[in-house]
Amino acid sequence: MTHNKLFKYIQHFVPPFLPTIFIISCILYLSLNSFSNIPDTPLFHIPYFDKIIHFCMYLGLTLVFYFDWTRYSIITKKQKSTKYTWILWLLPILFGGTMEIAQKYLTNTRSCDFFD
Incomplete structure (x- = not known):
């Protein structure tokens, strides 16, 4: 399956x-x-390991969100507006903050850390 066929398959069968x-x-x-x-395990004793994990999770979320946003603009044949690119960074940051607050108030075993 070529790159173009794979993209068309994803575009057609995976909802935006x-x-x-x-x-x-x-x-x-x-x-x-x-x-x-x-x-x-010794892996958990790497300095700032939890920060690295959080960074990877939210960077992954941002990249997938950008991919979906680009794919949606191609499917709907709408021009992808660059004036809304700040949303790509703002939404994962707000989601991360919401998750930290949820960890504090909705769980007994997790804590809230501003730097996460």
Whole structure:
């Protein structure tokens, strides 16, 4: 399957923003569940390891959101406006802040950290 055929397949069969919704669901699951039964390993003792994980999760969310946004503008044949690109960065930041607040108030095993 060539690159162009693969893109057309994805464009036709995957509803717009479904990958973004999937990534958001994964982040919700990982952020609000307790993983206290996982055995302690040396990997968890890397300095700022949790910050690296948060950065990767939200960068991944931003990239998938950008991909879906571009794909949506191609499907609907609408010009992708560059004046709204700030939304691509603002929404994951707001979602991350909301997740930190949710961890504080909706879970007993997770805590809220401004720098996450």
